[in-house]
Amino acid sequence: MLSHMRALLFQRPTTPSISCSPTPVPENNNVSCTCTANVGQPAGSLRWLSGSKNNFITNSPLLTGDSPLVLTRQLTRGDHDVTQFRCDVLWSSEIKSSDSYTADVGYPPSGVTLRINSSQTNQDVVVLEHGAVTFTCSATGGNPAADVTLSGPGLQSTPVTSQVPHVVPDVQCGDSGSYRCTARNKFGPEQVASATLYVKCKPHFSSTRLPPIRFTGKAPSVVFNVTAYPGPTDSLTFGFLGSSAENSAPQTDYKGIEFGSSCQAVSNRVNLFTCVVTVYSIIPAVVGFYQVTASNPVGSTALVIEILLQDPETSDQNNGITSSSASGVTLGLGGVLALVVVISVVFFVWVWKRRWILPCADLHSINNSKRVQYEAKRSTDQNFEVTVTQSSLPRAPEGPYESLDMSEVAQRSIYSEISPDVAKA
Missing domain, CATH: 2.60.40.10 (Immunoglobulins)
Incomplete structure (x- = not known):
């Protein structure tokens, strides 16, 4: 019973554990680290210490308190991979320490260079066509490491490894132009270096x-x-x-x-x-x-x-065929329409005139140069015969022929007239 009570009154602490976020933390931003542990019985305490690798300042703790204990600090580019944090449990005369957290600070690359063949960095170069050309991009700084690409007339944003040469074995005349090395990561603006390659070649059409x-x-x-x-x-x-x-x-x-x-x-x-x-x-x-x-x-x-x-x-005719074709089509259609109108007018006039001439269709015969005779015989009396001469007939009365300027036709138009006496006989 006594031993059980002593076990309840005395309990050794556990080793603390820490977790920090974000990782990496953008430069000039805060990192938040949390320390947790069983501080034992009687209860111990926690403390945060800072320093560099294997060199912690133990007499100046950053923070003390109970579990969990949260530490927040701003980090700069200079802290990256240098500054460390550690959490300790203090219990009686014992100290139990956590693993150390080393600052992980994200920042963009600080620069990039381009070298063509063995020239100086970012220097223009003249080469002969069909020769080999080496491009070397070198990016400096940056966490995480920058992605590097090489681009130019003969290349389309080709990914390359920093400081590793990229070889074009047979450079062509069309490969002349400006080439660029670009280095970038997610923490800032890209860095660019450029140089011009001149490929000497004879003219190509x-x-x-x-x-x-x-x-x-x-x-x-x-x-x-x-x-x-x-x-x-x-x-x-x-x-x-x-x-x-x-x-x-x-x-x-x-x-x-x-x-x-x-x-x-x-x-x-x-x-x-x-x-x-x-x-x-x-x-x-x-x-x-x-x-x-x-x-x-x-x-x-x-x-x-x-x-x-x-x-x-x-x-001029060939050049203007497009513009004149529309006018030609318009004139052609207008001519066809006019022709149709003229034919229609002539047709209706002809029909109208024919209506005035149709009454003359009862004439048996017309002879302008000779005397005209009409003979009529009655079916009941074969010996009865009536002879009518042109001179004995009365002149045709003036009518529509005169107004139609057809008086000559009217004068030649003789109607057969049978007197009432003949009809009675």
Whole structure:
């Protein structure tokens, strides 16, 4: 019984445990650490100590109290992986200590560099086409470690490892341009370093055949792009191929045509140039195919262009076909509509006139040059015969024929009249 009571009055403490959050804590923000333990019987106490690795200041505790005991402190970038916290249980003459917490502070990378081949960092480099090029990105600082990417004309945001070279074994003319190393993590703005790669190469055309130039007396032009470094040093040169684009021996002493050409660098592109060829005059004898050559100190490249001589009126017709087609359709429809109206009017007039002529359909015969006779025989008396001459008939009364300017027709229109006496007989 006595031993049981002593066990209740005396109980040794347990080793404390701690937990801290967040991890990592953004720089200049607070970290919160909680210490828990059974402080024993009679009850002991807890204390928080701070210091560096294996060097705690025991005579100046940060905080004392009962379990659980919470410690809150602001951390800076300088505390990262240096400052430590520890929790102790004080019981009688015994001290039981927890594991140490080492400050984990999150912050962005402080810098990044780019080196091309063996050049100095962030320095522009000139190389020859088809050679190997090495890019090395190096990021400094940052917790957690920064994600590093390399981007440029020949690369599309390629992830790389800091300080590990990235090799392009066969660099092309189109790979010229600005390259960037970017380092970033979740705790701040990204860091960027850049350098320009110049790949020396002879001119390259986007196509070996350009659309034809149709000369109409208005100085037509054709525009195309050239990839080269350095750019075309002189104006483009021209050679006359004649009527065949396959001619391998262009003439350079031709006469009868006046050319103009120029090449301008495209903004933000060190190796891209826009060239313009203009024809100011030409005679039929030199119409045909021409070889256009672009040159720089590395080499030269040629393409073929056809120049045609076109009648200005034909050109205007071709150029205006779109706008005139609508007018042509409108005029055509208007003409058809007018024709339909005219035909309809003529038809109705003809029908109207025919209505006035129809009463004359009872005439047996009309003869303008001879005397007209009408004979009528009665079915009951074969010997009875009535002869009527034109002179014996009364003149047709004036009627609608006169108003219709058809008096001549009216005069020729003779109606058969049978007198009442004849009818009675």
